[in-house]
Amino acid sequence: MEVLMRIIVFFMLKVSSAAEEVKSELRGIEGGSITFLDPVLEYGFISLERKNVAMVKEKKCDILEEIYEDRLFWNNRTGLFTLRGLQRSDSGVYGFDSKKGAVFTSSHRLTVYEPVAAPAVNAVNTVNVSAESCTLLCLVKKAGETTLLWYKDEDILNQSSSALSLPLTLHRQDLTSSCRCVAANPAEEKTLHVDVTALCGGLMDTDRHGSDTKIRSYMIIVPIVLAAVVLLGALFIRGRFFLKNKKTTTETQAEYYLPSLDR
Incomplete structure (x- = not known):
């Protein structure tokens, strides 16, 4: 009979655990800390997966599990628990059961x-005088649960989950933009701002080369055009002068011969 009662209680606890609503989703980083916001002020428990790990009684906190020694702290003024030196094995559902004062039961x-690896950025192609673009590559040493994102100003241009590298292609008009690579997971992110002019300076050189070429072309073409205009003007003036002289000569000859005809 006693064994049967234990089995019934066990299954009731299991059903209760399954039906218990998780109040919030919390995220932490290995080596970091987190403070749970449900206060246990007078008497109660904190548990992990329904196994009590600490108990509050008479303004004192007793740690019940050795792995939480020197890591789980209770503030006797606020009643809040803080877990430090977070480990991956600390993941799970934490329950808070206050049985005196502010009576409640909740879980999180x-x-x-894992901590997010800091990103690095390299230029992966050599920009030459004929190049129209520059490709940058954002790199992380480990992907894990990391998402890589490329931002230009406030817009996401490219992103990838669980990738070790992510490319970004920039053009001349992008040289004045603010670019950054972000490595992020649900708990944290790390950002690297990119000096585009330093990594893609060849595009500026290309742009200057193109401008210099245009200037040199103008310097050659403009004098030729001016010379042609002057030459055409001179020919036009000379032509008019020639026609005028010819007309004058013709009139003079006509005046010379007309009297003889009268005789």
Whole structure:
């Protein structure tokens, strides 16, 4: 009979655990800390997956599980628990059961992530005088649960989940934009701002080369056009002068011969 009662209680606890609503989703980073916001002020428990790990009684906190020694702290003024030195094994559903004063039962799911690796950026192609673009590559040493994102100003241009690298192609008009690579997971993110002019300076050189070429072309073409205009003007003036002289000569000859005809 006693064995049967234990089995019934066990299954009731299981059903209760399954039906218990998780109040919030919490995220932490390995080595970091987190403070749970449900206060246990006078008497109660904190549990992980329904296993009590600490108990509050008579303004004192007793740690019941050795792995939480020197990591789980209770503030006797606020009644809040803080877990430090987070480990991946700390992930799970934490329950809070206050049985005196502010009586309540609540639970929160904590997920502990690896720290995000700091991103690095390299230019992956050599920009030459004929290049129209420059490709940058954002890199992380480990992907894990990391998402890589490329931002230009406030717009996301490219992104990838669980990738070790992510390319971004820039053009001349992008040289004045603010670009950054972000490595992020659900718990944290790390940002690297990119000096585009330093990594893609060849595009500026290309642009200057193109401008210099245009200037040199103008310097050659403009004098030729001016010379042609002057030459055409001179020919036009000379032509008019020639026609005028010819007309004068013709009139003079006509005046010379007309009297002889009268005789």
